[in-house]
Amino acid sequence: MLCDSQMQPERVVDARGLTKRYGAQTVVDNVDLSIRRGECFGLLGPNGAGKTTTLRMLMGATPPSAGELNVLGFPIPQQARQMHQRLGVVPQQDNLDPDFTVMENLVTYASYFGLRGAALSQRIAELLTFANLDAKAHAGIGALSGGMKRRLTLARSLINDPDVLILDEPTTGLDPQARQLIWQRLRTLLAQGKSLILTTHYMEEAERLCDRLVIIDKGRILVCGSPAELVQQHIEPHVVEIHGRGMDEWFNVVGQQWVQRSEYAGETLFCYLSDERLLLNALCERPELHFTHRRANLEDVFLKLTGKELRE
Amino acid sequence: MNHLAFPTVSLRCLPVWRRNLRVWRKLSGPALIGNFGEPLLYLLALGYGLGSFIGNVSGLPYIVFLASGIVCTSAMNTASFEGLYSAYTRMAIQNTWGGMLATPLSIDDIVLGEILWAGTKSLISAVPILLVAAALGAVHDGYVLGVLPVVFIIGVCFGAMALVVTALAKSYDFFIYYFTLVITPLFLVSGVFFPLSGMPDAVRIGAQLLPLAHAVDVVRPLMTGQPLPSLTLLYLLVPLLYAAGAFWLATTLLRRRLIS
Ligand SMILES: Nc1ncnc2c1ncn2[C@@H]1O[C@H](COP(=O)(O)OP(=O)(O)OP(=O)(O)O)[C@@H](O)[C@H]1O
Ligand SMILES: [Mg+2]
Numbered sequence: 001m002l003c004d005s006q007m008q009p010e011r012v013v014d015a016r017g018l019t020k021r022y023g024a025q026t027v028v029d030n031v032d033l034s035i036r037r038g039e040c041f042g043l044l045g046p047n048g049a050g051k052t053t054t055l056r057m058l059m060g061a062t063p064p065s066a067g068e069l070n071v072l073g074f075p076i077p078q079q080a081r082q083m084h085q086r087l088g089v090v091p092q093q094d095n096l097d098p099d100f101t102v103m104e105n106l107v108t109y110a111s112y113f114g115l116r117g118a119a120l121s122q123r124i125a126e127l128l129t130f131a132n133l134d135a136k137a138h139a140g141i142g143a144l145s146g147g148m149k150r151r152l153t154l155a156r157s158l159i160n161d162p163d164v165l166i167l168d169e170p171t172t173g174l175d176p177q178a179r180q181l182i183w184q185r186l187r188t189l190l191a192q193g194k195s196l197i198l199t200t201h202y203m204e205e206a207e208r209l210c211d212r213l214v215i216i217d218k219g220r221i222l223v224c225g226s227p228a229e230l231v232q233q234h235i236e237p238h239v240v241e242i243h244g245r246g247m248d249e250w251f252n253v254v255g256q257q258w259v260q261r262s263e264y265a266g267e268t269l270f271c272y273l274s275d276e277r278l279l280l281n282a283l284c285e286r287p288e289l290h291f292t293h294r295r296a297n298l299e300d301v302f303l304k305l306t307g308k309e310l311r312e
Numbered sequence: 313m314n315h316l317a318f319p320t321v322s323l324r325c326l327p328v329w330r331r332n333l334r335v336w337r338k339l340s341g342p343a344l345i346g347n348f349g350e351p352l353l354y355l356l357a358l359g360y361g362l363g364s365f366i367g368n369v370s371g372l373p374y375i376v377f378l379a380s381g382i383v384c385t386s387a388m389n390t391a392s393f394e395g396l397y398s399a400y401t402r403m404a405i406q407n408t409w410g411g412m413l414a415t416p417l418s419i420d421d422i423v424l425g426e427i428l429w430a431g432t433k434s435l436i437s438a439v440p441i442l443l444v445a446a447a448l449g450a451v452h453d454g455y456v457l458g459v460l461p462v463v464f465i466i467g468v469c470f471g472a473m474a475l476v477v478t479a480l481a482k483s484y485d486f487f488i489y490y491f492t493l494v495i496t497p498l499f500l501v502s503g504v505f506f507p508l509s510g511m512p513d514a515v516r517i518g519a520q521l522l523p524l525a526h527a528v529d530v531v532r533p534l535m536t537g538q539p540l541p542s543l544t545l546l547y548l549l550v551p552l553l554y555a556a557g558a559f560w561l562a563t564t565l566l567r568r569r570l571i572s
Contacts, residue, residue: 089414095407099335111327112415
């Protein structure tokens with residue numbers, strides 16, 4: 001399906017029919033993407049959905065099996081080198097140089113872009129501050145926490161002052177504080193006008209950061225839109241999660257009538273409904289049933305579209 | 313993309329080379345001793361131990377004869393090790409090359425940088441051996457500086473060959489076979505420990521098709537002050553051809569492996 005921007009501001013990524021096959025397996029299947037300059041664009045999907053493979057095609061690290069791809073106006077993979085001058089990458093797996101200090105990592109990575117001299121020193125000083133790593137400039141990589149490594153990888157990806165930043169799960173494995181810091185930095189980059197393309201398994205992250213996103217599964221785009229649009233279009237506005245003894249019976253006889261859609265996840269029943277009041281009133285009379293009520297969010301959309309079972 | 317195209321030669325390989333140099337400088341102490349410790353032991357033990365039985369070989373005291381062979385062997389081993397274990401670590405374990413490929417560097421640049429680095433490592437390993445050999449009186453001055461470019465060529469040749477193996481390797485275990493099946497036989501038939509003149513014709517002629525024997529044939533007169541073979545440059549063409557072929561093959565295989 002097509003994920004297109006309505007207006008036509010400058011696009012940093014333009015992909016038509018992007019497809020990747022490994023042997024008989026189609027890992028990315030006829031994907032169309034159009035990403036605008038200055039937006040934060042998210043790729044969401046379960047493990048193995050094809051997010052990393054899609055990003056790897058965008059950055060010219062693997063050629064598409066079919067389809068047309070332009071990044072920053074360059075045909076990819078043919079002109080990947082020119083595009084790389086203006087691209088920053090935070091890969092899913094850290095590949096910092098373990099033999100180097102923080103500073104040496106930045107200097108060395110800069111040399112791959114042909115950067116050196118006073119301007120570079122200035123840039124590195126700024127990036128160390130940006131990444132909150134001033135105190136660690138001369139520390140070895142082994143002495144960094146997971147959050148610091150991620151921040152260093154982010155700083156490194158900015159060394160060439162890129163227009164587009166590709167971030168593959170930038171906050172996976174980080175504690176909430178470390179994640180908040182990365183979010184804040186990414187917002188700063190957006191304010192500077194950079195375009196971000198990121199994948200994440202944290203729906204909250206996508207909801208907060210992404211202007212638009214796609215949910216992909218088995219290599220196909222399921223939906224595309226802003227987080228708010230997706231929630232509005234694809235799911236009832238209220239969710240009540242219920243568990244407790246006697247719930248099944250109560251639900252079949254009483255609860256069901258007020259609920260549009262319901263689904264089990266483990267022993268918890270998820271009820272989706274447009275008007276929550278009658279259900280909540282009834283639940284208040286059953287102290288043995290535990291429940292929480294909340295507004296529907298992106299995670300509900302995600303689970304509805306990709307299913308609640310474990311994938312791999 | 314054409315995987316088979318001959319690799320582009322570009323100055324962009326220099327940052328790759330410089331990165332390796334930077335790592336080596338940090339870790340140089342232990343690496344240096346590891347590099348020339350073993351060849352030095354061979355030189356001393358065999359040169360004096362065996363030499364006292366053998367006397368002169370090809371008109372030279374045995375330790376003098378041996379010193380030039382050890383310099384070449386050390387260059388070959390150092391470059392092979394660099395192109396196998398160290399390069400494999402950068403490729404598969406640390407994903408250093410993956411990081412480089414997200415920048416304007418290409419596989420061609422990485423392979424060329426690694427090859428030049430292997431040549432440099434060979435130089436680094438040969439210099440201390442040359443110094444010790446000189447201190448033992450096993451070096452005839454005059455042309456001895458001419459040894460260095462030859463050592464570099466040996467390093468480039470064996471570094472490139474090792475990268476071909478690395479491009480195919482699934483794990484470190486793979487490299488044992490390369491050492492056992494290629495490097496060790498090669499160094500036994502290349503005139504390092506004994507002159508090839510005593511070997512059967514088939515071995516002698518076969519050895520002439522291999523890269524190391526020629527290098528030894530050029531390094532030995534340079535170190536001992538004997539006259540150089542009349543076709544010196546032609547001799548060096550053999551390791552250079554191997555280097556070019558391996559450069560192309562390694563790049564081709566790595567394009568297939570890393571960009572798929
Ligand atoms: N080089 C490869 N060769 C063969 N199959 C591959 C290769 N790379 C990826 N795949 C397969 O493609 C599918 C998609 O992988 P990909 O890494 O793109 O998923 P992902 O969405 O990034 O998953 P995750 O959330 O776990 O990171 C998987 O089934 C994976 O096994
Ligand atoms: Mg992934």
